[in-house]
Amino acid sequence: MSTRLPFTKIVHNPTKPELVLANGHHFLVLNTSNGELIKTYPQDANVNPVTDYYRCMSFNKDGxxxxxxxxxxxxxxxxxxxxSIKNTKPAYKRINAVQxxxxxxxxVAADKFGDVYNHSLKDDTPINEEKQxxxxxxxxxxxxxxxTPDDKFVITSDRDEHIxxxxxxxxxxxxxxxxxxxxxxxxxxxxPWNESIxxxxxxxGTIRLWDVLKGTQLQTLDVKExxxxxxxxxxxxxSEDAIISSLSFDIKNKLLAVAFAKSAAVLILSYIDDKFNYQQTIVTESPILDIAFDNQSNLWISHDGPQLVSVYNQEFEKVDxxxxQINNTKVCQSDKIFDLYTIFGLRKFLELPENLVNAYAEEAKNKKRKTTA
Structure with missing residues:
Protein backbone atom coordinates (compact mmCIF):
# COMPACT_ATOMS: atom_id res chain seq x y z
CA MET A 1 0.00 0.00 0.00
CA SER A 2 1.36 3.40 -0.95
CA THR A 3 1.45 6.24 1.53
CA ARG A 4 1.63 10.02 1.16
CA LEU A 5 5.13 11.42 1.30
CA PRO A 6 5.33 14.17 3.96
CA PHE A 7 6.83 17.60 3.43
CA THR A 8 10.41 17.04 4.53
CA LYS A 9 11.50 20.70 4.36
CA ILE A 10 9.56 23.96 4.49
CA VAL A 11 10.82 27.53 4.04
CA HIS A 12 8.97 30.86 3.96
CA ASN A 13 9.61 33.72 1.56
CA PRO A 14 11.16 36.72 3.42
CA THR A 15 8.98 39.30 1.64
CA LYS A 16 5.83 37.57 0.33
CA PRO A 17 3.20 35.32 1.99
CA GLU A 18 4.53 32.18 0.32
CA LEU A 19 5.57 28.91 1.91
CA VAL A 20 7.55 26.34 -0.08
CA LEU A 21 7.02 22.70 0.94
CA ALA A 22 9.42 20.02 -0.33
CA ASN A 23 7.74 16.80 -1.45
CA GLY A 24 10.05 14.21 -2.98
CA HIS A 25 11.71 15.68 -6.07
CA HIS A 26 8.97 18.34 -6.35
CA PHE A 27 7.85 21.23 -4.18
CA LEU A 28 4.51 22.89 -3.59
CA VAL A 29 3.91 26.58 -2.85
CA LEU A 30 1.21 27.85 -0.52
CA ASN A 31 -0.20 31.33 0.10
CA THR A 32 0.11 31.67 3.88
CA SER A 33 -2.40 34.53 4.07
CA ASN A 34 -5.34 32.38 2.91
CA GLY A 35 -4.07 28.79 2.68
CA GLU A 36 -4.54 28.55 -1.10
CA LEU A 37 -2.06 26.64 -3.25
CA ILE A 38 0.02 28.65 -5.72
CA LYS A 39 2.03 25.75 -7.14
CA THR A 40 0.54 22.25 -6.92
CA TYR A 41 1.97 18.77 -7.28
CA PRO A 42 2.42 17.85 -11.00
CA GLN A 43 -0.53 15.77 -12.18
CA ASP A 44 1.66 13.53 -14.34
CA ALA A 45 4.34 12.90 -11.69
CA ASN A 46 4.53 9.31 -10.52
CA VAL A 47 7.81 8.11 -9.00
CA ASN A 48 7.91 5.05 -6.77
CA PRO A 49 9.92 4.42 -4.73
CA VAL A 50 11.12 7.95 -4.03
CA THR A 51 14.90 8.16 -4.20
CA ASP A 52 15.37 11.90 -4.73
CA TYR A 53 14.29 14.57 -2.28
CA TYR A 54 15.31 18.07 -1.24
CA ARG A 55 17.91 18.26 1.49
CA CYS A 56 17.94 22.07 1.71
CA MET A 57 16.12 25.15 0.37
CA SER A 58 16.88 28.85 0.76
CA PHE A 59 15.50 32.17 -0.54
CA ASN A 60 17.64 35.12 -1.53
CA LYS A 61 17.34 38.41 0.34
CA ASP A 62 14.31 39.80 -1.52
CA GLY A 63 12.60 36.46 -2.07
CA SER A 84 10.48 28.41 -13.52
CA ILE A 85 14.02 27.12 -13.22
CA LYS A 86 16.68 29.75 -14.00
CA ASN A 87 19.94 27.94 -13.39
CA THR A 88 21.46 24.63 -12.34
CA LYS A 89 24.90 23.87 -10.96
CA PRO A 90 26.44 20.45 -10.28
CA ALA A 91 27.67 19.66 -6.76
CA TYR A 92 30.56 17.32 -6.02
CA LYS A 93 28.85 15.88 -2.94
CA ARG A 94 25.34 16.11 -1.50
CA ILE A 95 24.58 19.56 -0.14
CA ASN A 96 23.63 20.12 3.50
CA ALA A 97 23.22 23.92 3.40
CA VAL A 98 22.91 26.56 0.71
CA GLN A 99 22.66 30.38 0.76
CA VAL A 108 27.45 29.32 -1.35
CA ALA A 109 26.95 25.61 -0.60
CA ALA A 110 28.24 23.34 2.16
CA ASP A 111 28.39 19.61 1.48
CA LYS A 112 28.49 16.44 3.56
CA PHE A 113 32.13 15.98 2.55
CA GLY A 114 32.99 18.92 4.81
CA ASP A 115 33.69 21.53 2.13
CA VAL A 116 32.12 24.86 1.17
CA TYR A 117 32.01 26.05 -2.46
CA ASN A 118 30.76 29.20 -4.13
CA HIS A 119 28.96 29.10 -7.49
CA SER A 120 28.65 32.13 -9.74
CA LEU A 121 25.19 32.91 -11.11
CA LYS A 122 26.39 35.57 -13.53
CA ASP A 123 26.27 33.10 -16.42
CA ASP A 124 25.03 29.59 -17.16
CA THR A 125 28.46 28.03 -17.60
CA PRO A 126 28.59 24.72 -15.68
CA ILE A 127 31.28 24.40 -13.04
CA ASN A 128 33.39 21.27 -12.78
CA GLU A 129 33.80 20.88 -9.03
CA GLU A 130 36.47 18.23 -9.48
CA LYS A 131 38.74 21.10 -10.54
CA GLN A 132 37.25 23.87 -8.41
CA THR A 148 26.86 37.33 7.42
CA PRO A 149 24.73 40.06 5.73
CA ASP A 150 27.84 41.91 4.50
CA ASP A 151 29.24 38.69 2.95
CA LYS A 152 32.49 39.17 4.86
CA PHE A 153 32.22 35.98 6.92
CA VAL A 154 30.95 32.45 6.41
CA ILE A 155 29.96 30.54 9.55
CA THR A 156 29.96 26.75 9.51
CA SER A 157 29.05 24.07 12.03
CA ASP A 158 30.16 20.47 11.96
CA ARG A 159 29.60 17.03 13.37
CA ASP A 160 32.46 17.42 15.84
CA GLU A 161 30.79 20.14 17.95
CA HIS A 162 32.68 22.97 16.21
CA ILE A 163 31.40 26.30 14.93
CA PRO A 192 17.42 38.46 12.89
CA TRP A 193 17.12 41.52 15.14
CA ASN A 194 20.83 41.53 16.05
CA GLU A 195 22.93 39.90 13.34
CA SER A 196 26.15 40.21 15.34
CA ILE A 197 24.79 37.31 17.45
CA GLY A 205 19.88 19.83 24.16
CA THR A 206 21.08 23.43 24.47
CA ILE A 207 20.42 26.69 22.66
CA ARG A 208 23.52 28.87 22.67
CA LEU A 209 24.12 32.51 21.78
CA TRP A 210 27.51 33.70 20.51
CA ASP A 211 29.26 36.94 19.69
CA VAL A 212 30.03 36.14 16.04
CA LEU A 213 33.32 37.99 15.63
CA LYS A 214 34.74 37.25 19.08
CA GLY A 215 33.62 33.63 19.44
CA THR A 216 32.52 34.29 23.01
CA GLN A 217 29.46 32.54 24.40
CA LEU A 218 26.74 34.92 25.55
CA GLN A 219 24.15 32.40 26.80
CA THR A 220 23.55 28.70 27.24
CA LEU A 221 19.92 27.66 27.66
CA ASP A 222 19.46 23.99 28.53
CA VAL A 223 16.08 22.74 27.27
CA LYS A 224 16.49 19.03 28.00
CA GLU A 225 14.05 19.24 30.91
CA SER A 239 18.45 8.42 19.46
CA GLU A 240 18.07 8.08 23.23
CA ASP A 241 18.44 11.84 23.73
CA ALA A 242 16.47 14.51 21.89
CA ILE A 243 18.31 16.29 19.10
CA ILE A 244 17.39 19.75 17.80
CA SER A 245 16.42 19.53 14.14
CA SER A 246 15.29 23.07 13.20
CA LEU A 247 14.98 26.65 14.42
CA SER A 248 12.61 29.38 13.25
CA PHE A 249 12.34 33.03 14.32
CA ASP A 250 9.27 35.22 14.73
CA ILE A 251 10.92 38.59 14.14
CA LYS A 252 7.86 40.67 15.06
CA ASN A 253 7.49 39.17 18.56
CA LYS A 254 11.15 38.18 19.09
CA LEU A 255 10.39 34.50 19.54
CA LEU A 256 12.33 31.36 18.66
CA ALA A 257 10.63 28.04 17.87
CA VAL A 258 12.73 24.92 18.44
CA ALA A 259 11.84 21.54 16.90
CA PHE A 260 13.35 18.16 17.74
CA ALA A 261 13.79 15.14 15.49
CA LYS A 262 10.99 12.57 15.77
CA SER A 263 9.28 14.56 18.54
CA ALA A 264 5.75 15.98 18.38
CA ALA A 265 6.63 19.01 20.51
CA VAL A 266 7.89 22.51 19.68
CA LEU A 267 9.44 24.71 22.33
CA ILE A 268 8.75 28.47 22.16
CA LEU A 269 11.46 30.73 23.57
CA SER A 270 11.03 34.48 24.15
CA TYR A 271 13.87 37.00 23.88
CA ILE A 272 13.96 39.29 26.91
CA ASP A 273 16.90 41.36 28.20
CA ASP A 274 19.24 39.99 25.51
CA LYS A 275 18.55 36.36 26.45
CA PHE A 276 16.19 33.59 25.46
CA ASN A 277 13.80 32.23 28.07
CA TYR A 278 11.50 29.22 27.89
CA GLN A 279 7.90 30.38 27.30
CA GLN A 280 5.76 27.37 26.42
CA THR A 281 5.48 24.02 24.64
CA ILE A 282 3.24 23.26 21.67
CA VAL A 283 2.31 19.58 21.51
CA THR A 284 1.11 18.35 18.12
CA GLU A 285 -0.53 15.12 16.98
CA SER A 286 2.46 13.58 15.19
CA PRO A 287 6.26 13.90 14.87
CA ILE A 288 7.55 17.17 13.42
CA LEU A 289 9.78 17.32 10.36
CA ASP A 290 10.26 21.08 9.96
CA ILE A 291 8.94 24.46 11.16
CA ALA A 292 8.68 27.98 9.76
CA PHE A 293 7.16 31.24 10.97
CA ASP A 294 5.41 33.26 8.25
CA ASN A 295 5.42 37.05 7.97
CA GLN A 296 2.24 37.28 10.08
CA SER A 297 3.79 35.34 13.00
CA ASN A 298 1.87 32.13 12.29
CA LEU A 299 3.90 29.00 12.93
CA TRP A 300 3.72 26.40 10.15
CA ILE A 301 4.66 22.81 11.00
CA SER A 302 5.20 19.86 8.65
CA HIS A 303 4.48 16.42 10.08
CA ASP A 304 5.31 12.78 9.68
CA GLY A 305 1.73 11.58 10.07
CA PRO A 306 -1.80 11.57 8.63
CA GLN A 307 -1.99 15.36 8.85
CA LEU A 308 0.82 16.76 6.71
CA VAL A 309 0.71 20.37 7.94
CA SER A 310 -0.59 22.26 10.95
CA VAL A 311 -0.67 26.01 11.66
CA TYR A 312 -0.67 27.94 14.93
CA ASN A 313 -1.46 31.65 15.25
CA GLN A 314 0.24 34.26 17.45
CA GLU A 315 -1.58 32.94 20.51
CA PHE A 316 -0.40 29.45 19.48
CA GLU A 317 -3.92 28.26 18.84
CA LYS A 318 -4.38 25.82 15.99
CA VAL A 319 -5.86 27.33 12.79
CA ASP A 320 -7.21 24.46 10.67
CA GLN A 325 -6.33 22.78 1.39
CA ILE A 326 -2.71 21.63 1.68
CA ASN A 327 -3.73 18.64 3.81
CA ASN A 328 -6.27 17.55 1.20
CA THR A 329 -4.21 18.15 -1.93
CA LYS A 330 -2.42 15.59 -4.07
CA VAL A 331 1.15 14.85 -3.00
CA CYS A 332 3.74 12.22 -3.85
CA GLN A 333 2.69 8.62 -3.14
CA SER A 334 5.26 5.92 -2.43
CA ASP A 335 5.35 2.28 -1.37
CA LYS A 336 8.67 2.86 0.35
CA ILE A 337 9.66 6.09 2.08
CA PHE A 338 13.31 6.89 2.74
CA ASP A 339 14.63 7.41 6.29
CA LEU A 340 13.22 10.73 7.51
CA TYR A 341 15.48 10.92 10.57
CA THR A 342 19.04 10.55 9.32
CA ILE A 343 19.95 13.39 11.68
CA PHE A 344 20.42 10.85 14.49
CA GLY A 345 23.27 9.32 12.45
CA LEU A 346 25.28 12.50 13.00
CA ARG A 347 26.04 11.37 16.51
CA LYS A 348 29.29 9.55 17.23
CA PHE A 349 28.46 5.87 16.71
CA LEU A 350 27.15 5.21 20.20
CA GLU A 351 26.65 1.44 20.23
CA LEU A 352 25.59 1.34 16.60
CA PRO A 353 25.51 -2.06 14.87
CA GLU A 354 29.01 -3.20 13.94
CA ASN A 355 28.29 -3.29 10.20
CA LEU A 356 27.31 0.40 10.24
CA VAL A 357 30.37 1.38 12.27
CA ASN A 358 32.62 -0.45 9.80
CA ALA A 359 30.89 1.13 6.82
CA TYR A 360 31.30 4.65 8.19
CA ALA A 361 34.91 3.97 9.15
CA GLU A 362 35.70 2.73 5.64
CA GLU A 363 34.05 5.79 4.11
CA ALA A 364 36.16 8.06 6.30
CA LYS A 365 39.30 6.13 5.45
CA ASN A 366 38.79 6.49 1.71
CA LYS A 367 37.71 10.11 1.81
CA LYS A 368 40.02 12.26 -0.27
CA ARG A 369 40.70 15.65 1.12
CA LYS A 370 41.05 18.56 -1.32
CA THR A 371 43.65 21.12 -0.27
CA THR A 372 44.82 24.40 -1.71
CA ALA A 373 48.31 24.66 -3.09
Missing part, protein backbone atom coordinates in the same frame (compact mmCIF):
# COMPACT_ATOMS: atom_id res chain seq x y z
CA UNK A 64 12.82 36.66 -5.87
CA UNK A 65 14.93 33.49 -6.11
CA UNK A 66 14.84 30.09 -4.42
CA UNK A 67 17.79 27.70 -4.28
CA UNK A 68 17.22 23.97 -3.77
CA UNK A 69 19.43 20.91 -3.65
CA UNK A 70 18.66 17.26 -3.17
CA UNK A 71 19.97 13.73 -3.43
CA UNK A 72 20.73 14.22 -7.13
CA UNK A 73 23.68 16.52 -6.28
CA UNK A 74 22.25 19.42 -8.28
CA UNK A 75 21.81 23.00 -7.10
CA UNK A 76 18.77 24.56 -8.78
CA UNK A 77 17.78 28.22 -8.81
CA UNK A 78 14.09 29.06 -9.30
CA UNK A 79 12.37 32.31 -10.26
CA UNK A 80 9.63 32.83 -7.67
CA UNK A 81 7.53 34.93 -10.02
CA UNK A 82 6.51 31.92 -12.11
CA UNK A 83 8.47 29.12 -10.39
CA UNK A 100 22.74 33.28 -1.69
CA UNK A 101 25.20 36.13 -1.28
CA UNK A 102 23.58 39.48 -0.48
CA UNK A 103 23.50 40.59 -4.14
CA UNK A 104 22.39 37.13 -5.38
CA UNK A 105 25.41 36.91 -7.70
CA UNK A 106 26.67 33.71 -6.06
CA UNK A 107 25.40 30.67 -4.22
CA UNK A 133 38.89 24.65 -5.09
CA UNK A 134 36.69 24.91 -2.00
CA UNK A 135 36.29 28.15 -0.08
CA UNK A 136 37.02 26.21 3.09
CA UNK A 137 37.03 22.66 4.41
CA UNK A 138 36.37 20.84 7.66
CA UNK A 139 37.80 17.45 8.61
CA UNK A 140 34.23 16.62 9.67
CA UNK A 141 30.85 16.82 7.93
CA UNK A 142 29.51 20.37 7.70
CA UNK A 143 25.99 20.31 9.15
CA UNK A 144 24.91 23.92 8.59
CA UNK A 145 26.20 27.20 7.21
CA UNK A 146 25.30 30.89 7.19
CA UNK A 147 26.76 34.02 5.60
CA UNK A 164 33.92 28.15 12.76
CA UNK A 165 33.79 31.78 11.64
CA UNK A 166 35.90 32.25 8.47
CA UNK A 167 36.59 35.16 6.15
CA UNK A 168 34.68 35.05 2.87
CA UNK A 169 35.70 34.23 0.19
CA UNK A 170 39.16 33.54 1.64
CA UNK A 171 38.01 30.84 4.04
CA UNK A 172 41.54 29.85 5.01
CA UNK A 173 41.54 33.00 7.18
CA UNK A 174 39.74 31.88 10.32
CA UNK A 175 38.36 34.71 12.42
CA UNK A 176 37.42 32.62 15.46
CA UNK A 177 35.79 29.45 16.76
CA UNK A 178 32.63 29.24 18.85
CA UNK A 179 33.34 26.27 21.10
CA UNK A 180 31.11 24.90 23.84
CA UNK A 181 28.65 22.36 22.42
CA UNK A 182 29.21 18.82 23.69
CA UNK A 183 27.45 17.02 20.83
CA UNK A 184 26.90 17.57 17.12
CA UNK A 185 25.82 21.10 16.14
CA UNK A 186 22.83 20.73 13.82
CA UNK A 187 21.49 24.29 13.38
CA UNK A 188 23.04 27.75 13.25
CA UNK A 189 21.31 31.05 12.42
CA UNK A 190 22.04 34.71 12.93
CA UNK A 191 19.67 36.47 15.29
CA UNK A 198 24.71 33.69 16.34
CA UNK A 199 22.17 31.17 17.64
CA UNK A 200 23.06 27.47 17.63
CA UNK A 201 21.46 24.19 18.65
CA UNK A 202 22.28 20.51 18.40
CA UNK A 203 22.42 17.15 20.04
CA UNK A 204 23.34 18.33 23.54
CA UNK A 226 11.36 20.87 28.76
CA UNK A 227 11.59 18.27 25.99
CA UNK A 228 12.09 15.21 28.24
CA UNK A 229 8.41 14.22 28.31
CA UNK A 230 8.18 14.40 24.51
CA UNK A 231 11.29 12.47 23.51
CA UNK A 232 10.75 9.79 20.86
CA UNK A 233 11.18 6.12 21.60
CA UNK A 234 14.86 5.31 21.11
CA UNK A 235 15.80 3.00 18.24
CA UNK A 236 19.45 2.86 19.34
CA UNK A 237 21.88 4.71 21.59
CA UNK A 238 22.15 7.57 19.11
CA UNK A 321 -8.67 26.76 8.00
CA UNK A 322 -5.20 27.73 6.73
CA UNK A 323 -3.97 24.13 6.43
CA UNK A 324 -7.14 22.52 5.09
Missing amino acids: SLLATSGENKQICVWDTQDW FTSDSSEI LPVLGHVSMVTDMVL RVSRYPNGYNIECFCLGHTDVVTCIQLL LVSGGGD QIEAYKPTAADAN SLSE
